[in-house]
Amino acid sequence: MVTEMMFYFLSFVAILSAIMMISTKNPVHSILYLIVTFFAIAGHYFLLNAQFLGMVHIIVYAGAIMVLFLYVIMMLNLNEDAEPVKSKYQKISATVSGGIFMLVLVASLRSAEVSLEKTRNTDIGLVNQLGKVLFNDYLLPFELSSILLLSAMIGAVFLSKK
Amino acid sequence: MLQLMIFGGIGLLAMVSEVLGFSRIMSLLFRVGTLVCIASLFINYGLDITWFGNMMVEDRFSQAFILTTCLMLATWTFGFGRKIGEDEFRNDYIALFSFSMVGGVMMLSYTNLVMLFLGLEILSIPLYVLVGSSKRNLKSNESAFKYFLMGAFASGIMLFGIAFLYGATGTFDLHQMSLQAQTGGTFPIFFHVGMVLLIFAFAFKMAVVPFHFWAPDVYEGAPNAMTVYMAALVKTFAIASAFRFFFLVFGGEAGIYSTLLIGMSAVSMLLGNIIGAVQDNPKRLLAYSGVGHAGFMLMAVIVNGQVGANALLYYSVVYSLSLFLAFFVLDKVLIHDDFYWSIGDFKGLAKRNPWLAMSMSVALLSMAGIPPLGGFYAKLFMLKAAFTNGHYVLIWAGLIGSLVAMYYYLKFIINMYSRNPDSDVDLNLTLNYWDKLVMGFIGITLLILGLFPDLVSALIRF
Numbered sequence: 001m002v003t004e005m006m007f008y009f010l011s012f013v014a015i016l017s018a019i020m021m022i023s024t025k026n027p028v029h030s031i032l033y034l035i036v037t038f039f040a041i042a043g044h045y046f047l048l049n050a051q052f053l054g055m056v057h058i059i060v061y062a063g064a065i066m067v068l069f070l071y072v073i074m075m076l077n078l079n080e081d082a083e084p085v086k087s088k089y090q091k092i093s094a095t096v097s098g099g100i101f102m103l104v105l106v107a108s109l110r111s112a113e114v115s116l117e118k119t120r121n122t123d124i125g126l127v128n129q130l131g132k133v134l135f136n137d138y139l140l141p142f143e144l145s146s147i148l149l150l151s152a153m154i155g156a157v158f159l160s161k162k
Numbered sequence: 163m164l165q166l167m168i169f170g171g172i173g174l175l176a177m178v179s180e181v182l183g184f185s186r187i188m189s190l191l192f193r194v195g196t197l198v199c200i201a202s203l204f205i206n207y208g209l210d211i212t213w214f215g216n217m218m219v220e221d222r223f224s225q226a227f228i229l230t231t232c233l234m235l236a237t238w239t240f241g242f243g244r245k246i247g248e249d250e251f252r253n254d255y256i257a258l259f260s261f262s263m264v265g266g267v268m269m270l271s272y273t274n275l276v277m278l279f280l281g282l283e284i285l286s287i288p289l290y291v292l293v294g295s296s297k298r299n300l301k302s303n304e305s306a307f308k309y310f311l312m313g314a315f316a317s318g319i320m321l322f323g324i325a326f327l328y329g330a331t332g333t334f335d336l337h338q339m340s341l342q343a344q345t346g347g348t349f350p351i352f353f354h355v356g357m358v359l360l361i362f363a364f365a366f367k368m369a370v371v372p373f374h375f376w377a378p379d380v381y382e383g384a385p386n387a388m389t390v391y392m393a394a395l396v397k398t399f400a401i402a403s404a405f406r407f408f409f410l411v412f413g414g415e416a417g418i419y420s421t422l423l424i425g426m427s428a429v430s431m432l433l434g435n436i437i438g439a440v441q442d443n444p445k446r447l448l449a450y451s452g453v454g455h456a457g458f459m460l461m462a463v464i465v466n467g468q469v470g471a472n473a474l475l476y477y478s479v480v481y482s483l484s485l486f487l488a489f490f491v492l493d494k495v496l497i498h499d500d501f502y503w504s505i506g507d508f509k510g511l512a513k514r515n516p517w518l519a520m521s522m523s524v525a526l527l528s529m530a531g532i533p534p535l536g537g538f539y540a541k542l543f544m545l546k547a548a549f550t551n552g553h554y555v556l557i558w559a560g561l562i563g564s565l566v567a568m569y570y571y572l573k574f575i576i577n578m579y580s581r582n583p584d585s586d587v588d589l590n591l592t593l594n595y596w597d598k599l600v601m602g603f604i605g606i607t608l609l610i611l612g613l614f615p616d617l618v619s620a621l622i623r624f
Contacts, residue, residue, distance in 0.1 A: 138217075139217075140218065140277070147284055148284045148287065150174075154177065155287060
């Protein structure tokens with residue numbers, strides 16, 4: 001019961017903030033609404049028992065990528081006045097093509113068969129399970145990815161030295 | 163595995179050497195580490211060792227290729243290392259080279275697609291930096307940026323292909339994939355999509371037509387030492403890892419993908435050499451001829467099996483050595499730093515310095531495939547392997563491509579021997595004993611390989 005209520009609440013927040021994101025005029029507000037959307041989707045992951053995916057979603061999307069977006073917007077110095085004026089025909093054609101796209105999506109989703117295996121291991125998304133796989137089967141790639149990160153770091157330092 | 167640890171360790175030491183105060187001995191450590199790798203491979207040669215539950219397997223194939231690439235790396239440090247050793251950022255260079263070698267070793271001994279992807283990334287990221295390592299030079303920056311953008315797309319395509327393969331087979335492990343290929347026989351359509359994407363990503367790293375567009379620009383802009391590393395060793399890593407994939411999954415044949423591979427190989431042998439014939443910039447000329455050579459090496463992937471592996475090994479060694487020699491001379495002759503290089507800079511080189519002209523001729527004749535030098539047997543082995551497997555298209559393309567290549571290599575040589583140098587150049591290009599030693603060593607090695615091809619070409623026995 002609580003899960004169901006949480007699901008509806010999170011879905012409501014996600015859809016509302018997504019609509020707010022594309023309808024608001026100020027790009028910075030738009031980005032902030034996008035962050036809210038990402039948090040709501042991460043909440044869905046937690047409800048589905050996928051802790052790791054939820055955490056990574058927050059860290060990567062709501063953290064790193066959003067900071068990048070904000071940085072770009074700050075650099076470009078966009079604000080409400082900078083928004084280009086669009087003609088009526090553009091708006092109409094955009095609405096029609098968006099509507100057609102949505103129709104196609106809904107139609108294809110309706111005809112798609114969704115079959116879920118009932119006897120699935122629902123604990124597979126837990127950090128515990130993932131850690132076991134990562135440190136047993138994939139230990140070598142895990143360790144070697146540190147070299148990848150190190151070489152990227154050395155490269156950045158090397159190129160920025162005078 | 164030992165090689166991974168050695169190169170990784172040297173990279174880490176090079177990072178901290180500045181702080182801990184042993185930065186002076188770092189280049190010595192790098193050379194010693196390379197020699198230890200070579201020695202360990204000689205000792206362990208022929209043992210099959212599996213690491214970390216099939217993450218990587220050291221078999222004859224990977225050992226032979228790691229051995230020859232380490233030997234090539236040693237030759238490279240012998241020839242070009244001094245210039246880098248005098249640079250103020252030499253420890254960064256050492257760290258980047260060691261890390262990229264880690265990636266290369268991973269690509270040569272993977273049995274799991276995760277390792278392949280990680281290896282490709284670890285190989286590529288230091289290379290992007292090394293290509294742009296002459297920071298004040300606009301051309302170098304441009305080529306680094308181009309290489310980075312294109313390479314990022316290629317990595318993405320490879321990852322996408324691996325994801326499709328995983329979706330089709332449910333495993334990253336090549337042995338399990340080959341079990342499915344042998345028992346089941348039919349794969350879902352995703353498998354073919356994934357394979358095509360994977361082949362495209364490999365083709366990008368090899369610089370095979372139609373994914374060769376980056377090569378001339380990047381080779382032209384990058385510093386000579388990096389260009390030769392990229393053209394010789396990285397090409398070997400890419401083709402050998404493609405070979406390994408087909409060998410392990412389809413058991414020694416390219417299967418239904420051979421049509422695609424034959425097309426790419428034949429077109430790059432023809433197109434690479436024909437476009438190379440109209441180039442005036444020596445570095446671009448060598449880049450386009452490199453496209454043709456990549457097409458030749460791709461033949462080994464199509465033929466596959468033991469014959470293909472040995473032909474590929476021999477070809478890669480000879481091609482790398484010829485390229486080292488050619489770029490060593492290029493580095494000495496093209497000393498004006500304005501990027502308007504042309505074959506005209508080599509006019510009358512025999513009168514300015516006979517050593518350089520002789521070495522360049524040896525390198526070019528070896529690439530063209532003239533008998534006493536190694537290049538002849540390299541091409542012969544490839545064509546013989548293609549002939550026994552009935553790929554006649556490849557033979558015709560290879561022969562026509564080689565003929566066209568002969569034209570521009572000979573044009574280059576005639577330029578050096580039968581013209582007079584321009585009046586405004588320095589008539590005496592001086593070389594020290596070290597330079598002569600390097601050139602003599604590489605030239606004589608090419609001759610020895612041409613006289614006794616069995617030294618390399620019988621290393622791999624499955």
